[in-house]
Amino acid sequence: MEDLDGRTNAGVADEVMETPATGGNLVTPNAQSLTLRRTGRPEREGNRSALRIPNSELVQNNSEPLTPNSELIAMWLHGKPALTVKRYVFWVEDFFETVEDKPLHLVTLDDLHRWQDTLERYAPATQRNAIASIKSLFTFCFELGILRFNVGKAVKPPKVKDTLNERILTETEVQKMIAMEPNSRNVAILKMLYYGALRVSELVALKWRDVSVRPEGGQITVHGKGEKTRMVLLPGRVWDELLMLRGEASENDPIFRSRQHKNGGHLDPSRVTKIVRGAAKRAELGQKVSPHWLRHCHASHALDRNAPVHLIRDTLGHSSLATTSRYLKGRPKESSATFLPL
Numbered sequence: 001m002e003d004l005d006g007r008t009n010a011g012v013a014d015e016v017m018e019t020p021a022t023g024g025n026l027v028t029p030n031a032q033s034l035t036l037r038r039t040g041r042p043e044r045e046g047n048r049s050a051l052r053i054p055n056s057e058l059v060q061n062n063s064e065p066l067t068p069n070s071e072l073i074a075m076w077l078h079g080k081p082a083l084t085v086k087r088y089v090f091w092v093e094d095f096f097e098t099v100e101d102k103p104l105h106l107v108t109l110d111d112l113h114r115w116q117d118t119l120e121r122y123a124p125a126t127q128r129n130a131i132a133s134i135k136s137l138f139t140f141c142f143e144l145g146i147l148r149f150n151v152g153k154a155v156k157p158p159k160v161k162d163t164l165n166e167r168i169l170t171e172t173e174v175q176k177m178i179a180m181e182p183n184s185r186n187v188a189i190l191k192m193l194y195y196g197a198l199r200v201s202e203l204v205a206l207k208w209r210d211v212s213v214r215p216e217g218g219q220i221t222v223h224g225k226g227e228k229t230r231m232v233l234l235p236g237r238v239w240d241e242l243l244m245l246r247g248e249a250s251e252n253d254p255i256f257r258s259r260q261h262k263n264g265g266h267l268d269p270s271r272v273t274k275i276v277r278g279a280a281k282r283a284e285l286g287q288k289v290s291p292h293w294l295r296h297c298h299a300s301h302a303l304d305r306n307a308p309v310h311l312i313r314d315t316l317g318h319s320s321l322a323t324t325s326r327y328l329k330g331r332p333k334e335s336s337a338t339f340l341p342l
Contacts, residue, residue: 028041
């Protein structure tokens with residue numbers, strides 16, 4: 001499921017969705033040896049979920065007994081990308097706290113609706129993400145033959161207002177952000193987000209081994225959403241400014257390094273958000289601009305300059321052309337209104 005919204009939802013759910021796996025702690029789930037646990041989360045009144053899923057870490061060889069739900073969840077998570085696992089385990093624990101760890105085959109539509117009602121404190125986009133996560137679990141168990149009926153199929157997520165156009169800056173505004181940034185590393189970050197159309201998680205994960213020289217510029221290998229890899233060409237000037245950051249760094253060093261030496265030396269996504277918002281403030285944009293906005297701007301501005309939609313799709317790493325086509329609807333060049341008399 002492609003997310004065009006970036007960090008638009010408030011609250012803890014967004015932190016779970018955006019925080020990348022760090023330190024290689026995430027272990028592939030194994031239904032025979034895995035207990036899911038979680039800590040550091042505010043408890044509700046009533047029973048606490050026995051699944052115990054913490055910080056999205058999957059702990060092997062735990063002494064606590066496995067529950068039937070734990071085994072099913074472990075099989076469901078097996079082989080999924082780290083970011084997907086983080087998001088899923090957050091909402092799974094939330095769900096099972098509500099239904100008091102009822103075995104999955106006994107969960108009713110009323111249980112699902114009761115849990116859905118607890119999501120009203122979140123933005124509609126976050127609610128959709130939560131519901132999609134739980135529906136995925138029910139679909140998996142139904143297709144496996146564990147459930148006779150897929151009750152999750154009857155749960156309808158809320159509609160989300162399409163605010164994409166509100167998050168697209170003009171070309172002048174983007175260039176003003178870049179021009180007024182005093183730090184050369186931060187300038188490179190802004191340009192990579194805009195010209196490379198990178199997600200924050202993709203930007204901070206880049207290592208020097210992911211870059212290579214091409215005629216009139218360079219190329220980066222991007223390890224993106226859903227563990228998909230794509231190649232992105234960079235204009236010559238952007239490429240040259242990027243190489244100026246390398247210094248004595250080895251191929252395995254991150255391109256954008258953290259001064260705190262966290263995350264294996266990679267810059268933290270929250271720091272990138274602060275850099276972008278600082279640049280927007282200097283440019284006096286008066287909006288809470290996020291890094292994902294620059295990705296939106298790349299797509300919209302490229303379309304305005306008649307770049308083929310399929311080329312933009314490949315650069316952004318969208319799975320479907322329909323996802324990229326949303327930018328066409330957000331910034332139409334024609335309207336039937338122009339045909340009416342004034």
